[in-house]
Amino acid sequence: MKNIVFLVLLFACISCTSQTSQSPGSTFVFRGVNVIPMDKMEILSNQDVVVKDGKIASISPASTIQHEKNAVLIDAKGKYLLPGLAEMHAHVPPVDDIEPMKDVAKLFALRGVTTIRGMLGHPRHLELREKIKSGEIFGPRFITSGPSVNGTTANTAAKAESLVRDQQKAGYDFLKLHPGIKKENFAVIAATAKAVNIPFAGHVSFDVGVWRAINAGYTTIDHLDGFIESLVPGIENIREEDAGLFGLYLADKADETLIGKLVDSLLAHKI
Template sequence: MKLSLILGIFLAGTACAQDLVSNADREIVFTSVNVIPMDRETVLKDQTVVVKSGRITALGESSKIKYSKNALVVNAKGKYLTPGWSEMHAHVPAVDDLAPMKEVLMLYLANGITTIRGMLGNAKHLELRDKVRKGEILGPNFYTTGPAFSGQTIKTAARGIEQVKEEKAAGYDYLKLLPGLTKETFPAIAKTSRELGIGMVGHVSFNVGVWAAIDAGYSSIDHLDGFVEAITPGIDTLAEQETGLFGAWIAYSADTTKIPALIKALKEKNIRVVPTQAIAERWLSPLPASAYATDPDLKYMKPEEVKNWMNAKTGYTGNAKFTKEHAEAFVNIRRKLILACQKGGVQLMLGSDAPQVLNVPGFATHHEMKYLTLAGLTPFEALQTGTVNVADYLKKVDSGVIKTGNASDLVLLSGNPLEDISQTKNIEGVMIGSKWLPKSYLQAELKKLEKQ
């Protein structure tokens, strides 16, 4: 066996931080791998994929692909290579210290997530984005909203207009909307957003409603926020506090015959939807907190945070308005809405709202893909929400698909996720640009991040 090949295999299994940074000009080669290209539902068997300087430079049958003698070779026989996934409703700590931000970025990377959209940003996130792009911090491709627009921060239309201008000038990628906006403040924010070309993403305020949000041209509506309310008869007679989070208390009375009109409106305005179904299936499910007490994901969260999550879960199931039947109806109507979006041509994007109650960064994204299949999507369709759909949304024509010339943001899996979506969790390594992060490296990094 050639010395270069031995060295390549050794480095693939024992890469250190210096190796990861210094791979930019060296070919990294995946041999005998099964490729899931994602531009179509297929598996290209026994392929060799060559990567250099953050690009896929060659792809084809193993017998036909050449590569340099000093390449780092990864023997991927029997494994599956897929584009890296995107988490489009992520949260990164909005603090002045980069250290906890780096930890969260690693949780995402270790789970195969190569792009994230941070949904509650501050000025430090602009610095973080810059350092990630320059390669000074190891992390997924990073997009960020600015400080949120909410009923607490925006009291007047004038202030809404001013904050849009401030965030556009600062260089944020999107505007994050939280609840509490009004029929006075929201139109001013929406108008200025359109004029300056910076998209609104996130929540739909109760007093605005999803129909006005659609008319205003949200870039993405997250959480299916406002959807249940839009299809519930008599909603105009209810106060916000009577409806529950995302309509949890009223979903049992939703009228499914109203769903097609909602889907049609979303489609016509080309509004993307980030379901964050993991919130409904975990926090807002009919199950008690005890059902999640031994969840292995929780070891990456501080004990006090886990305690807060368990209290929030107990508070939900202990609410006077809670019944098991109504909680089941809420989960099920959301599944119907997700499937209707998929079938109606409304582009879904992968997102889980982590860290959030019972949703740990990175790990929750795998839960989300599973929940999308429970809603009726095929595994391929679920994978599309985190690959080609996001590439289309971000207008990144060189992303989301494995083909020559595209960005080399990749995940190597031990099993085929097209047959079993849970295989997304069985990660053998991650490529982020020019850096190969083998399983041994990822496991060592995860071990450092355990809090319990």
């Protein structure tokens, strides 16, 4: 286990710092390593793995390839290597002080997570993202949402449109939606997001519902939010406060024959 962790850390360091700090053409060779692939249930023993410009260039049986003269050689015999991991629902502290953010970014990277998707944005996350890109701060590739879009911050059509445009202009990667949004304001959010080309993801408000969310273009629906409600006949006649957290109180009313339709729709919309 220590051998696996060590190489994950080392590969993470290479992947995270390769965003800007490596010179063009930087090459690393893990020699004699055991590779744990993600596409098959077996270990590729005694391989040479070449990483060039931060990307895996080749995986070959040990000592069968010629490496570049200036390549950095890493003796990995007897150790294990696996690809960097991606945390697609990360939380970086949404605070004014960047120091705690730096600590979180470092912890992700040092545990082999080379990409994170921040799900509750803050203006200083934009600074963190750029400093990671430049190599000033050590951390994984950082994809960040803007601050919460919810039933309070987007409680009118005008506020909803302004919020979307402001976050896109600020440079956030996507919008994070939280509960409480009315369907008429959600329609404005979805239309404006499409117009300014910024994705949206996160929770599905009760008034919006999963079917409307799918058709509107959610990129991801997190926590399976609204899934149970989408399976309940007559959900439009049920009050939100009677649904419980994530539809818990409605689970016994769900029509399981609709699950296939829901899954097919999610797949068709690439959610």
